[in-house]
Amino acid sequence: MFNHPDIIALGITLKLAALATLILLLVGTPLAWWLARTRWRYKFVLEAVIALPLVLPPTVLGFYLLLALGPHGPIGGLMQSLGGKPLAFTFTGLVIGSVFYSLPFVVQPLQAAFAAVGRRPMEVAATLRASPLDRFFSVAIPLARPGFLTAMVLGFAHTVGEFGVVLMIGGNIPGETQVVSIAIYDHVEGMEYAHAHWLSGGLLLMSFLLLVAVYATNRRFRVVRA
Numbered sequence: 744m745f746n747h748p749d750i751i752a753l754g755i756t757l758k759l760a761a762l763a764t765l766i767l768l769l770v771g772t773p774l775a776w777w778l779a780r781t782r783w784r785y786k787f788v789l790e791a792v793i794a795l796p797l798v799l800p801p802t803v804l805g806f807y808l809l810l811a812l813g814p815h816g817p818i819g820g821l822m823q824s825l826g827g828k829p830l831a832f833t834f835t836g837l838v839i840g841s842v843f844y845s846l847p848f849v850v851q852p853l854q855a856a857f858a859a860v861g862r863r864p865m866e867v868a869a870t871l872r873a874s875p876l877d878r879f880f881s882v883a884i885p886l887a888r889p890g891f892l893t894a895m896v897l898g899f900a901h902t903v904g905e906f907g908v909v910l911m912i913g914g915n916i917p918g919e920t921q922v923v924s925i926a927i928y929d930h931v932e933g934m935e936y937a938h939a940h941w942l943s944g945g946l947l948l949m950s951f952l953l954l955v956a957v958y959a960t961n962r963r964f965r966v967v968r969a
Contacts, residue, residue, distance in 0.1 A: 749942060751918055752926040759834070759909075759922060760902040763841035767849040767898045768891075770842070775853035776879070779860075794847045804844060805911025812836045812912065832914045837922070840912040841902045848897040856890020857883060889961045896953045903946065 774793075778786060796804060812830040813819045818839075819829030830836040860883055868878040884891070906924040913920030915929070923942055930939035 748917055748921075749923075749926055749938060752921045752923050753942075753945075755834070755918075755920070756903055756922040756924075759837055759841060760899045762838050763845060763902045764849075764895055764898045766838070766842050767845060768895065771846065771849040771853055771894065775850045776857050776883070778850070778854045779857035793850050796844050797847050801844065801905070801907025802911055805840065805908040808836075808840050808843060808908070809911050812839065831912060832916065832920060834913070834920060837909055837913045837920055840908045841905060844905060844908045845898045845901045848901045849894040852890045852893040852897060853887065856887035856893075859890075860886045892960055893957055896957045900950050900953055904950070 778790065809831055810816050811818050814823055814829040814831075816829075816831075819831060823829055830839060864882050864886065865878050868882045873881065904924060905922070906928070909920070909922055910925055913922075915921050915925050921929075923946060927939050927942045930936070930942070
């Protein structure tokens with residue numbers, strides 16, 4: 744079964760995924776709304792930048808984030824000049840790396856959901872004198888609810904399953920930056936297949952149940968709307 748270090752790694756992983764998903768929703772929602780509504784001719788460039796983690800090897804992204812967060816990088820150097828510590832090999836660094844790596848898994852479902860809302864409901868709400876902010880919260884967000892659920896689950900699950908990025912940025916410090924994916928790798932390296940099996944099986948089951956919940960909820964939402 745799970746040993747004590749595995750439980751600690753699981754706790755760090757769930758905390759990391761929860762924080763990263765919250766930040767991604769706060770950042771990704773207005774960004775996805777703008778991308779779904781704007782007619783800027785070069786928005787495809789920004790969409791390509793957001794989608795980079797889908798095709799970029801995780802170690803490449805992790806390497807450049809490590810340089811940026813390290814003592815000689817722009818972010819790590821700034822933190823050091825302000826009396827803090829560089830963010831490389833810290834939990835905060837893991838959160839920053841996870842936000843960058845999971846960004847497309849949150850922005851793209853939200854953008855698709857907002858695009859599916861269309862302009863007509865917003866125009867109708869405008870004729871009823873609803874402010875832009877009121878139209879967004881009372882019309883757009885309820886209609887895009889399935890997209891939010893998908894974005895939350897994909898962002899959370901993708902963060903839980905990270906390996907290359909978190910290893911490059913956070914290393915493998917037990918109790919601080921060691922997440923479940925790295926703990927599994929350590930068990931396999933140490934020929935501790937029983938521990939690796941329990942951790943892997945737990946993640947497999949959790950991922951499956953999350954996806955089942957998403958598909959079931961979205962199906963129910965489509966039936967209600969029909």
